[in-house]
Amino acid sequence: MIENINWYPGHMKKTRELIQQNLKAVDVVVEIIDARIPYSSRNPIIDDLCKGKDRIIVLGKGDLADPTSNKDWLTHFQGYGDEDGNDGIVCAVMMNSMTGEGSKELLKALDKVERKKQDTLKVKQEQSAEKGSALRLRENRPLRIMVVGVPNVGKSSFINRMTGKKSTQVGDRPGVTKGKQWLTLKNGMQLLDTPGILWPKFEDPNVGLYLAFCGSIKDEIIDSADLALELIKVLQERYPDMLMERYKLDELDEDALVNMEAIAQKRGFIMAGKRIDYERTARTVLDEFRAGKIGRITLELP
Ligand SMILES: Nc1nc2c(ncn2[C@@H]2O[C@H](COP(=O)(O)OP(=O)(O)OP(=O)(O)O)[C@@H](O)[C@H]2O)c(=O)[nH]1
Numbered sequence: 001m002i003e004n005i006n007w008y009p010g011h012m013k014k015t016r017e018l019i020q021q022n023l024k025a026v027d028v029v030v031e032i033i034d035a036r037i038p039y040s041s042r043n044p045i046i047d048d049l050c051k052g053k054d055r056i057i058v059l060g061k062g063d064l065a066d067p068t069s070n071k072d073w074l075t076h077f078q079g080y081g082d083e084d085g086n087d088g089i090v091c092a093v094m095m096n097s098m099t100g101e102g103s104k105e106l107l108k109a110l111d112k113v114e115r116k117k118q119d120t121l122k123v124k125q126e127q128s129a130e131k132g133s134a135l136r137l138r139e140n141r142p143l144r145i146m147v148v149g150v151p152n153v154g155k156s157s158f159i160n161r162m163t164g165k166k167s168t169q170v171g172d173r174p175g176v177t178k179g180k181q182w183l184t185l186k187n188g189m190q191l192l193d194t195p196g197i198l199w200p201k202f203e204d205p206n207v208g209l210y211l212a213f214c215g216s217i218k219d220e221i222i223d224s225a226d227l228a229l230e231l232i233k234v235l236q237e238r239y240p241d242m243l244m245e246r247y248k249l250d251e252l253d254e255d256a257l258v259n260m261e262a263i264a265q266k267r268g269f270i271m272a273g274k275r276i277d278y279e280r281t282a283r284t285v286l287d288e289f290r291a292g293k294i295g296r297i298t299l300e301l302p
């Protein structure tokens with residue numbers, strides 16, 4: 001049984017400070033969330049820090065998520081606005097950083113921010129001309145964008161896709177990016193990569209669990225057999241056919257442990273003395289889920 005998961009090491013506290021310190025220097029925040037868990041991967045700290053700042057929500061890893069749910073989530077976020085008190089959210093786009101699908105929409109969204117910035121600048125220029133003082137040139141610089149999100153959600157991959165080269169280090173585990181890094185796009189816009197950030201306490205225990213399923217929490221702090229068992233519980237409920245298909249199971253038991261053992265049998269993860277290799281079974285199920293091999297799965301609906 002998994003009790004409450006929490007992972008808030010010192011470097012995340014530092015990242016929080018880093019975001020805060022750099023916020024003034026950027027025009028817009030790109031918040032990347034995981035399309036498989038759009039609710040759990042939205043960090044309340046980011047909401048808090050970025051209040052009043054223009055923000056674009058990018059639903060990342062949409063290629064791993066259920067296409068129908070993707071549409072529902074996009075509609076949900078597009079309806080975001082004053083009623084939620086999140087008036088800084090300009091729009092939401094879906095992007096696959098592996099293929100670049102969705103980058104046109106993203107550029108369009110950035111354009112919208114750029115135009116808004118130009119309009120504000122014009123007003124300021126007019127005001128300062130009236131006062132007879134020249135506006136400092138510094139204000140008319142290319143757009144600066146800060147990329148934020150929970151660990152392993154694809155921030156650095158997003159930046160690499162936008163710059164068109166391997167500008168930042170990417171890896172299939174949380175905590176790859178350690179410090180901030182500025183990158184410049186062909187159009188002159190500047191992107192700031194930041195390390196992934198979580199928050200001190202998950203009020204809803206499912207949030208920690210879902211983040212762990214999707215690889216946003218360091219695997220070493222959780223027992224993988226327990227985690228996989230929880231994942232199987234959710235999958236047998238939400239996507240039973242995909243689970244059966246992937247592991248060639250004729251039927252599913254109500255008890256997730258029985259299903260996990262059946263998966264082990266099918267894959268031949270049996271040790272000496274006919275003992276089930278729970279560890280290997282767990283790793284396989286978690287890895288295959290994260291890689292989208294079980295299917296395109298969304299765990300949370302709007
Ligand atoms: N399928 C798929 N995989 C993605 C996508 N974006 C990123 N990934 C994968 O997700 C993993 C994490 O990517 P990173 O770009 O390192 O994530 P990050 O948010 O920078 O992670 P930290 O720096 O550790 O916080 C890598 O294995 C990427 O290949 C996507 O749109 N689709």
Ligand SMILES: [Mg+2]
Nearest residue numbers: 155156176177
């Ligand atoms: Mg990174």
